[in-house]
Amino acid sequence: xxxxxxxxxxxxxxxxxxxxxxxxxxxxxxxxxxxxxxxxxxxxxxxxxxxxxxxxxxxxxxxxxxxxxxxxxxxxxxxxxxxxxxxxxxxxxxxxxxxxxxxxxxxxxxxxxxxxxxxxxxxxxxxxxxxxxxxxxxxxxxxxxxxxxxxxxxxxxxxxx
Amino acid sequence: xxxxxxxxxxxxxxxxxxxxxxxxxxxxxxxxxxxxxxxxxxxxxxxxxxxxxxxxxxxxxxxxxxxxxxxxxxxxxxxxxxxxxxxxxxxxxxxxxxxxxxxxxxxxxxxxxxxxxxxxxxxxxxxxxxxxxxxxxxxxxxxxxxxxxxxxxxxxxxxxxxxxxxxxxxxxxxxxxxxxxxxxxxxxxxxxxxxxxxxxxxxxxxxxxxxxxxxxxxxxxxxxxxxxxxxxxxxxxxxxxxxxxxxxxxxxxxxxxxxxxxxxxxxxxxxxxxxxxxxxxxxxxxxxxxxxxxxxxxxxxxxxxxxxxxxxxxxxxxxxxxxxxxxxxxxxxxxxxxxxxxxxxxxxxxxxxxxxxxxxxxxxxxxxxxxxxxxxxxxxxxxxxxxxxxxxxxxxxxxxxxxxxxxxxxxxxxxxxxxxxx
Numbered sequence: 001x002x003x004x005x006x007x008x009x010x011x012x013x014x015x016x017x018x019x020x021x022x023x024x025x026x027x028x029x030x031x032x033x034x035x036x037x038x039x040x041x042x043x044x045x046x047x048x049x050x051x052x053x054x055x056x057x058x059x060x061x062x063x064x065x066x067x068x069x070x071x072x073x074x075x076x077x078x079x080x081x082x083x084x085x086x087x088x089x090x091x092x093x094x095x096x097x098x099x100x101x102x103x104x105x106x107x108x109x110x111x112x113x114x115x116x117x118x119x120x121x122x123x124x125x126x127x128x129x130x131x132x133x134x135x136x137x138x139x140x141x142x143x144x145x146x147x148x149x150x151x152x153x154x155x156x157x158x159x160x161x
Numbered sequence: 162x163x164x165x166x167x168x169x170x171x172x173x174x175x176x177x178x179x180x181x182x183x184x185x186x187x188x189x190x191x192x193x194x195x196x197x198x199x200x201x202x203x204x205x206x207x208x209x210x211x212x213x214x215x216x217x218x219x220x221x222x223x224x225x226x227x228x229x230x231x232x233x234x235x236x237x238x239x240x241x242x243x244x245x246x247x248x249x250x251x252x253x254x255x256x257x258x259x260x261x262x263x264x265x266x267x268x269x270x271x272x273x274x275x276x277x278x279x280x281x282x283x284x285x286x287x288x289x290x291x292x293x294x295x296x297x298x299x300x301x302x303x304x305x306x307x308x309x310x311x312x313x314x315x316x317x318x319x320x321x322x323x324x325x326x327x328x329x330x331x332x333x334x335x336x337x338x339x340x341x342x343x344x345x346x347x348x349x350x351x352x353x354x355x356x357x358x359x360x361x362x363x364x365x366x367x368x369x370x371x372x373x374x375x376x377x378x379x380x381x382x383x384x385x386x387x388x389x390x391x392x393x394x395x396x397x398x399x400x401x402x403x404x405x406x407x408x409x410x411x412x413x414x415x416x417x418x419x420x421x422x423x424x425x426x427x428x429x430x431x432x433x434x435x436x437x438x439x440x441x442x443x444x445x446x447x448x449x450x451x452x453x454x455x456x457x458x459x460x461x462x463x464x465x466x467x468x469x470x471x472x473x474x475x476x477x478x479x480x481x482x483x484x485x486x487x488x489x490x491x492x493x494x495x496x497x498x499x500x501x502x503x504x505x506x507x508x509x510x511x512x513x514x515x516x517x518x519x520x521x522x523x524x525x526x527x528x529x530x531x532x533x534x535x536x537x538x539x540x541x542x543x544x545x546x547x548x549x550x551x552x553x554x555x556x557x558x559x560x561x562x563x564x565x566x567x568x569x570x571x572x573x574x575x576x577x578x579x580x581x582x583x
Binding site: 006007012015016036037039040041061062063064065066121124127 | 519520521522523526527538539546552553581582
């Protein structure tokens with residue numbers, strides 16, 4: 001694929017001006033995401049009340065794909081219920097790994113489908129997915145996730161006892 | 162004509178390879194491929210170098226005409242395979258100028274060679290409170306095995322710091338020695354920065370304190386003359402695949418007297434003289450350390466790679482790579498908004514850099530669009546990244562088959578990155 005297809009205007013814009021950047025005061029959920037392969041490292045804080053994500057923020061050091069993915073994720077899940085956010089996590093992961101065809105199959109991804117191009121760049125899939133793994137971990141109150149080691153961090157992320 | 166082109170013209174007329182570059186390139190079939198419709202500019206040689214036709218031919222000839230297990234049967238093929246396998250060992254002995262053939266141990270690669278020494282020497286001769294010196298510039302493979310030993314035996318790891326150019330601080334190195342110092346493990350050339358360490362002087366320092374030295378030569382053996390007797394190292398390790406040979410094979414050179422005292426790393430066939438359920442007598446060097454059937458074809462391929470490198474001439478290779486590095490440093494370093502990381506006076510053909518405001522991974526993906534292959538990430542040298550305060554870098558690393566035109570392709574790619582992220 002052409003990198004222009006991946007580095008679309010919207011991605012470059014979110015990379016340059018990430019939305020919901022920072023740390024939430026009085027967060028109810030938090031998690032750290034790490035991709036040792038390229039050094040992507042982000043921190044996610046959430047305010048959840050009555051099963052609804054009232055606030056979300058992120059910060060860290062990462063490549064453009066990861067940062068834009070995190071930024072667009074925050075704008076998309078803010079105000080959503082945990083269940084709806086988890087559905088987006090699943091769909092985003094399936095899109096990025098080529099299991100969900102965003103054109104042919106019904107989904108709730110909307111503008112997030114700009115990331116569908118990463119499926120052709122296996123080394124970059126993890127960059128796009130990391131924020132979503134981290135969101136899943138935060139919801140389940142696991143301390144940190146890594147894209148290395150375990151086959152599927154989403155599957156192994158677990159809540160603290 | 163822009164500034165880059167005019168400079169290139171000057172460089173081209175002033176400096177040409179000390180060999181027929183076109184003919185050399187014709188030996189490497191992979192260099193003909195295109196990537197994303199652009200000619201491949203393979204600048205990831207520090208990760209793995211490409212294989213020339215004579216090495217490929219040697220592998221095919223072995224596998225089609227000469228293969229059987231070695232050191233076993235009395236039949237024709239076994240003897241042919243054994244002769245080729247041992248013949249390659251002899252070539253490697255000469256390549257490193259080792260005193261004896263039995264000082265050349267086949268391993269799976271540099272990592273395996275370091276682990277062999279950690280197990281065979283470290284576990285046998287180091288104990289509680291003993292100290293091991295490594296440097297800030299080490300690849301993880303020359304840190305982690307020693308950390309494992311520290312955990313097991315209660316030893317301590319001491320680290321030689323480096324300055325802002327990526328040169329080791331030799332005064333600080335000298336100060337690390339004390340009565341507890343039992344081993345030094347240091348790289349010859351930094352894989353992340355390209356720094357060539359003054360290895361001979363560093364070995365002499367250690368020897369003045371009666372301490373043996375292991376040298377990680379993975380990034381040095383392909384680029385500069387290695388003479389293990391002259392540098393007087395106790396152990397020297399390198400991998401074949403960075404030297405235009407196959408993956409899965411590498412070399413541990415060790416002084417015979419030390420290897421004799423060491424315990425075997427792995428037990429199995431070929432490393433024994435006799436076995437009963439009561440007692441096993443180990444084989445002589447080098448077989449004591451070569452348990453099981455080795456990657457025979459790969460070893461023979463390494464022999465062919467050593468021949469190829471020797472035919473081109475390691476001094477010629479060093480000269481041309483130095484010119485490539487100088488040109489690339491000038492061109493890439495001259496781009497506003499690009500920072501070169503690692504500016505030691507003596508460097509091998511590695512150029513680590515960052516583009517302001519752009520993560521190296523994005524740089525790598527966009528360079529790939531231009532057909533340019535570079536490595537991005539921490540290069541398995543996270544302590545180096547921490548020292549320079551960056552999570553990662555992009556790294557262009559050159560081999561003797563690279564051209565000045567490929568450096569220009571890299572520069573064009575970097576400019577495109579800047580334009581996209583402007």
